[in-house]
Amino acid sequence: MKYVRLGSSGLKVSPLALGCMSYGEPQLGMHPWSLPEKESLPFIAQALELGINFFDTANIYSLGSSEEFLGRAVRKLTRREDVVIATKVYEKMHDGPLAGGLSRSAIMREVDASLRRLGTDYIDLYIIHRWDYDTPVEETMEALHDVVKAGKVRYLGASSMHTWQFVKAQYTADLHGWTRFVSxxxxxxxxxxxxxxEMLPYCRAEGVAVTPWSPLARGRLTRPWDERSPRTASDPIQERFYGxxxxxxxxxxxxxxxxxxxxxxxxxxxxxxxxxxxxAVVAPVIGATRPHHLTDAAAALDVVLEEEELNRLEAPYVPHSVVEYV
Known part of the structure; x- marks a missing residue:
């Protein structure tokens, strides 16, 4: 495995990240297809054996049990300093007027909750899961800067927003001398x-690492189009994105x-x-619920597509409507 820098940061990551949304208590949250802990552990072990050191989860995945599974697996299988753990903040973890979002209150509460569930004293990459339309960006960026300076978080990342929003957040950080997003x-x-x-050219120009989610379109690019998996049957997002x-x-x-x-x-x-x-792509986030998912992903690192093949793959594409990530 050849490791790469996460954008312009000094952090070294594998060119694949294992997404842990598939690992968590199935009865918790919105992912009934997720794997319980005993079934999840072999995939994290397999990823480590392949040289993957980058693991991506979120507080909302199976209502925190994904973080718990990952944290226990890391403690059991390897040294904490040898892995890069990314987790996210934004979604509501409970009912109530203070739940969710990117307010100072929410960030301070949720970073501590994630640290407890992961069983670690720092998060390598703390990602805002969505844009918060109800909180001033200055409040969000200062709170994120403060958790970095407190030593709870090493680097900051963002996810799924309009490019103008990402630029505004980076500008706000620069204006005040706060920590920028690196991914x-x-x-x-x-x-x-x-x-x-817009987003990819901006990230490339600014040295921001791109770590795409759903690089295989939730499995639609891995099997005959009409073939369906258990996840497909219980994943309403697929229709919204691709229908x-x-x-x-x-x-x-x-x-x-x-x-x-x-x-x-x-x-x-x-x-x-x-x-x-x-x-600009540094490390796609891949999911794995069968052993060959990881071996196929690792093998893809050695596949170099020819220009003619790239042209064939790209030719049928038609523009898609913008999907609001809320």
Missing amino acids: MQNHYNLINREEER PTEASDREVAGVVAEIAKERGIPMAQVALAWVLQRP
């Missing part, structure tokens, strides 16, 4: 390329299948190799 975790794959318009453009998306997936057949490799390797070759 952007956005929705980006072969059937959703809208981030190529309106199914005809063109199906064409893209068809080309992925053609190239995979020509090369004699799984579709997942082709689709992930395309993401890995995109400018």
